[in-house]
Amino acid sequence: MRGLSPYVYKDFCSLSPHMFRYFRFFALYFVLCFLGVISFLFAIVMVEFLVMMLPISLFFFDHTCGFDRYAIGLSGGRANFVGGRYCFCFGCSLFFTIIMLIFLVIIEKYDHIPTLFAIYSLGVNLQSLLLPVHFHLGCTRAKPWYFLIALCVLTPILLLLSGEGGNFFLPEVTMVNHPVLLLIMVILIVFLVFYCSYLVSRKIVAKKDFL
Amino acid sequence: MPLFSFDQISKQIEDYKVENLTFSLSTSEIFALVGKEGAEQTLISALATQTALPEYGAVRTTEGAVVRGCFGGCFLPSHFSAKQIDKFHTALGYGWDSALFYHLLTHFSLPLENFRQDQHYILGFCTTLSQKPDIIVLNPPNSLSDEILIELIHAVREHLTTNPACVLLSCGDSVVLCGLSDQFLYLKHGKTKFIGKTNLVSTQYGVVSLHPSTLEQVHHEDYVCTQIRPHCIELLVVDHQDFNGRYPTLQARPTTLAQTLWLLENGVMV
Numbered sequence: 004m005r006g007l008s009p010y011v012y013k014d015f016c017s018l019s020p021h022m023f024r025y026f027r028f029f030a031l032y033f034v035l036c037f038l039g040v041i042s043f044l045f046a047i048v049m050v051e052f053l054v055m056m057l058p059i060s061l062f063f064f065d066h067t068c069g070f071d072r073y074a075i076g077l078s079g080g081r082a083n084f085v086g087g088r089y090c091f092c093f094g095c096s097l098f099f100t101i102i103m104l105i106f107l108v109i110i111e112k113y114d115h116i117p118t119l120f121a122i123y124s125l126g127v128n129l130q131s132l133l134l135p136v137h138f139h140l141g142c143t144r145a146k147p148w149y150f151l152i153a154l155c156v157l158t159p160i161l162l163l164l165s166g167e168g169g170n171f172f173l174p175e176v177t178m179v180n181h182p183v184l185l186l187i188m189v190i191l192i193v194f195l196v197f198y199c200s201y202l203v204s205r206k207i208v209a210k211k212d213f214l
Numbered sequence: 215m216p217l218f219s220f221d222q223i224s225k226q227i228e229d230y231k232v233e234n235l236t237f238s239l240s241t242s243e244i245f246a247l248v249g250k251e252g253a254e255q256t257l258i259s260a261l262a263t264q265t266a267l268p269e270y271g272a273v274r275t276t277e278g279a280v281v282r283g284c285f286g287g288c289f290l291p292s293h294f295s296a297k298q299i300d301k302f303h304t305a306l307g308y309g310w311d312s313a314l315f316y317h318l319l320t321h322f323s324l325p326l327e328n329f330r331q332d333q334h335y336i337l338g339f340c341t342t343l344s345q346k347p348d349i350i351v352l353n354p355p356n357s358l359s360d361e362i363l364i365e366l367i368h369a370v371r372e373h374l375t376t377n378p379a380c381v382l383l384s385c386g387d388s389v390v391l392c393g394l395s396d397q398f399l400y401l402k403h404g405k406t407k408f409i410g411k412t413n414l415v416s417t418q419y420g421v422v423s424l425h426p427s428t429l430e431q432v433h434h435e436d437y438v439c440t441q442i443r444p445h446c447i448e449l450l451v452v453d454h455q456d457f458n459g460r461y462p463t464l465q466a467r468p469t470t471l472a473q474t475l476w477l478l479e480n481g482v483m484v
Contacts, residue, residue, distance in 0.1 A: 009306045013302050064291055068289060068292065068334075072285075075263075075264075076282055076342070210267065212227055212265065213260065213265040213266065
């Protein structure tokens with residue numbers, strides 16, 4: 004884990020000049036929520052979509068400055084380069100989810116919390132899907148895949164949200180007899196998929212040529 | 215026993231291709247890769263640092279030897295501050311020594327913020343040396359001035375006095391850089407054309423053959439007199455029973471490294 008920290012730090016520094024732009028988007032969504040233009044759940048989905056974009060932007064920055072091949076030449080090697088990216092992506096999603104959670108608690112929208120959690124899980128799983136694609140194809144060739152995957156997953160959710168008038172089905176789903184059990188199962192599945200994705204990416208990068 | 219060797223390496227990535235490449239490096243040796251654009255020095259550097267993996271053949275090192283290198287232009291996003299760079303490299307835990315980096319930047323009056331390609335390459339160079347590898351691979355971008363490169367090679371030489379290592383250096387077609395190395399490999403389109411010692415040009419190369427087929431496209435006599443002769447101290451006609459009965463086989467003896475590289479580049483020396 005210690006070997007990954009420089010890579011996580013580098014990713015954070017790479018994105019830091021762009022963070023302010025993303026925060027402006029988040030602020031805009033939440034202002035629109037308060038004005039009643041969009042539902043809170045719609046805002047949550049959009050924020051998750053933006054959070055997904057952050058690590059993808061990193062691939063572009065790395066490609067532009069040639070960090071990927073530089074990182075492989077460093078003592079950390081290929082495995083830490085991949086591990087660092089996964090840690091950063093996971094941390095990023097978690098950070099923004101916690102912010103949204105705090106926000107929901109402040110405005111006392113407790114019924115949206117399971118949905119937030121579900122969308123967060125979905126977001127992490129999407130990253131699990133997108134990261135190996137990016138490691139394999141590189142940022143330019145992976146871009147169409149990114150939009151395709153994001154569109155396929157997010158469109159039904161957004162349509163569902165608009166149809167439900169902002170009341171998603173998940174609060175009812177979590178009313179089953181063992182909500183904690185369900186929660187643990189979801190967490191385990193998300194982590195397992197994410198870890199498998201990491202292993203796949205490691206394998207891809209181990210065989211990849213960085214020229 | 216060589217510290218590092220390429221053993222019949224072949225590799226193709228898109229249009230970049232090297233074929234059947236074999237050479238070896240010994241301790242404290244600077245080995246230069248020389249050739250014009252398309253010689254595939256970057257691909258060879260990538261193969262040496264294992265950022266690209268060979269299709270055929272193998273890159274061999276002595277057991278436990280560490281290969282580190284820097285090639286190309288930038289490495290970290292240009293908005294990184296000197297403090298962030300320091301922190302990143304210190305966190306990697308390999309003993310990042312920033313002194314040489316700041317010394318070189320100050321020496322060339324390069325700013326510590328808003329890095330351009332020069333600063334980036336110096337950074338990559340310093341991180342490579344800091345890791346104290348056994349094999350150092352340097353592939354500077356074409357835009358880097360000879361002045362900076364010469365200083366970097368002097369820094370490498372100093373490094374080699376205290377650290378047993380060897381250096382694989384891509385020189386482009388720079389005679390000056392090639393001259394600062396111990397041995398050089400001349401490449402054309404990813405194929406070996408010539409391997410020689412740089413400090414023994416006139417005596418050790420001996421007489422080299424001029425291939426008649428390379429003279430086919432030009433008026434033979436004029437070409438020899440105006441183009442080839444100035445690059446050799448000797449030009450001997452050794453065989454009148456020649457190519458198509460028109461062009462005698464010649465032998466030339468280049469006197470300097472520059473002349474040798476010229477003869478190689480123009481396809482005269484084979």
